[in-house]
């Protein structure tokens with residue numbers, strides 16, 4: 001039992017900024033003099049319409065999303081977009097190319113194969129997804145090229161945006177969205193489940209270039225067609241109101257951190273601190289190739305599964321929680337998203353150094 005907040009290294013859902021939780025707490029029974037909680041409001045009410053419009057605007061500004069991109073707030077998680085992406089885009093030429101760099105991109109690829117001619121543009125499966133391929137093989141007539149920007153389970157991250165000519169880029173940014181500035185105009189579609197870096201589970205952000213909307217295959221379920229969602233401004237049915245409200249508060253918090261340039265500096269400093277300490281130890285090794293290491297999910301292990309288990313359980317007792325790695329990689333994983341305070345990473349570094357001294 002803890003009588004104060006712990007440092008939660010969970011891969012997702014994950015930490016939210018304390019200031020955001022406290023503000024939501026203050027407003028939980030009576031939002032802005034409305035006499036009710038945001039959870040209780042009609043999505044058609046004036047009060048919620050204002051929250052929605054402001055959140056969308058704040059998010060557009062934060063990510064510098066150009067006006068020729070639609071922002072959709074959807075449900076079904078990132079995984080629902082594994083189907084929506086081919087259904088909305090593959091009809092253009094019947095072909096799509098996928099980069100397989102981890103579990104989620106592989107699931108997306110398997111799903112896409114149901115809808116057309118799908119090729120593997122590159123893969124890191126030969127080394128248990130411990131690296132990011134440096135070249136991609138994209139067919140010029142592919143409807144789109146798909147990749148996952150940050151591989152949550154394996155702890156690798158694309159440090160470059162693949163060059164695909166006129167083939168639209170589709171990127172799953174679930175575990176890196178708003179962790180650094182990106183040039184949205186290079187992408188056809190960016191999407192992300194919000195529960196890693198932005199909000200509670202329940203809202204999925206889809207940022208789609210407007211000219212790519214309206215190409216859905218005839219079999220596309222109504223709710224998976226981005227045109228239905230764009231025409232209804234994400235309110236064809238009830239949107240995830242509470243999550244959208246929290247997302248707005250997180251956008252405010254990110255602006256206070258200096259926007260995405262500011263949070264990038266903090267994120268890079270946290271990751272560097274942790275990797276430097278790990279590299280300095282005798283007993284720990286990182287899963288990811290050095291040049292492809294993720295700033296969001298740090299995967300590492302000792303030579304012994306028993307020692308890994310001991311590490312995770314002793315860390316847990318000290319309020320360093322959820323450090324056990326995913327079963328596909330083993331070892332440990334520290335997810336250090338936007339909301340993980342620098343002090344949390346410092347405390348983890350101290351713990352790693354002490355553990356190394358004791359067990360080397």
Ligand SMILES: *Cc1c(COP(=O)(O)O)cnc(C)c1O
Nearest residue numbers: 077078079104152172174175193
């Ligand atoms: C967590 C995650 C997903 C799955 O998200 P859901 O919202 O649970 O469907 C997909 N892609 C990446 C990169 C993730 O980190």
